[in-house]
Amino acid sequence: MGTPVDQLVDLLDLEQIELNIFRGRSPEEALQRTFGGQVAGQALVAAGRTVDGGRPVHSLHAYFLRPGVPGVPIVYQVDRIRDGRSFTTRRVLGIQQGRSIFALTADFHLPEQGGIEHQDPMPDVPGPEDLPSALEEVGSKLGELPPFISRRQPFDIRYVDRLRWTKEELVGVEPRSGVWLRTNGSLPDDPLIHVCALTYASDMTLLDSVRAPVEPLWGERNFDMASLDHAMWFHRPFRADDWLLYQQESHIAHAARGLARGQIYDRSGQLVVSVMQEGLFRPLSAR
Template identity: 70%
Template sequence: MRALREEYEVTNPAEGLVDLLDLERIEVNIFRGRSPQESLQRVFGGQVAGQALVAAGRTVEDARPVHSLHAYFLRPGRPGVPIVYEVERVRDGRSFTTRRVKAVQEGRTIFALTASFHRPEEAAFAHQRPPRHLTDPESLPRLADEIRDHLGALPEALERMARRQPFDIRYVERLRWSPEEVRGADARSAVWMRAVGPLGDDPLVHTCALTYASDMTLLDAVRIPVEPLWGPRGYDLASLDHAMWFHRPFRADEWFLYDQESPIATGGRGLARGQIFDREGRLLVSVVQEGLFRAL
């Protein structure tokens, strides 16, 4: 649960996520974001990506929606240290707006993002491959409950983190807990997710909240044939880069299905691809990420 916040108690963790994405504007193109103090070695990558996208979006005057982002995680961020986001206004066109964002912490660039925004227009044509048939979220256990049922009780640290988790996560397939169960497993994973409370009505907040969530489970698909996801981990992992394409409007506080797969892992790196669908089976977002995997 590397995305779980450990700094403060909130009545509704979704409110904490909205607060985390509410950047302080300190100049026309410069913003500052909080980085909560936590026990992790590095700042959660989804937090930095979500905050950087907020910074980019706040400089787009006509509020046109983002249609893609491409990002690199350059250095690990330090928890508890504010992050400054510097936005470059690359292009303001009639149909497309382009922004580049640098995330700077203690004078060093830790993250770089390019985002493109597209004015909605009439489609010349449309098509979409249907999603796999998967179980409805209500019939699945919450992640914390599934872990609690297996272990008998959540360890105290996980219990605290679960209370702060801004997303309800439910794995479509049961978790594997032993090397025997993992052996021969397909490098594929799917989870239902939604924010645990309302996120308001700003479409940019929902886009950035889903960007945050997109980094929470995607690299699971790389690890599934190697080791149990929630047992002792034999590998250190870090996100290297992240790309997203936003196809349709959505709300991150409504159920969405994150279908994830890994076509390859080699040379210390693993590639994962994800597709995010709504309950009606409409494709909302496509995601690709590469991660670094090193034996502990």
């Protein structure tokens, strides 16, 4: 089976079954739905496989249309929307059991020089070496890890703020969260693998910022949560097997939906990726 990182790379290695058609494996899990980060990462692989190597992806916009079924393969159909002089656009539809479950549009840009340079500074937070691994911290507290934890095993994730376990600890907590993350081992040098691995990881913790003021991130859940859409902008090259700081905040939660924004920095302080996601939050008591 290999290490969790080997399994992640294998998960992102799609089978090409026609010129613009790819098939991705979906792991067998005892969970309600396929992990959204997996579907987004695989769809981006499918798009990237149809683009000349000199044009890295600069943005993606995606919608989760239906929950995927764990253990059932997903077919990705790529539509070659545009091949321009500077930009290449691809549209990808993820299909499972004859139904569309995911739609993604990705844009690729031939690198060029610009005349404007600025970015938000990286927050001053403890480094990853000074923080415990989330899996170690959660495992020692709960005794056993939740079933969805298998999705996180390819990554070393370390929360910047201490984890809270009771509602009493949530008093005064703001809707934001931050983690350091990197893969639990080296990845191949292919830049597309690093981009798609981070796309996978970007869906794991972003909605924590919406939940932070109302329920412990790792305690008993009061809400059924699902990703609705996801957008990413890739500003600079990076490696997903080097430490990256993922700062996340939510500006609004209303009408059973919460919106979160993420900024991802490398160790040198460069802002390498921006992320936006809206999630659905339904109280479990409403079932």
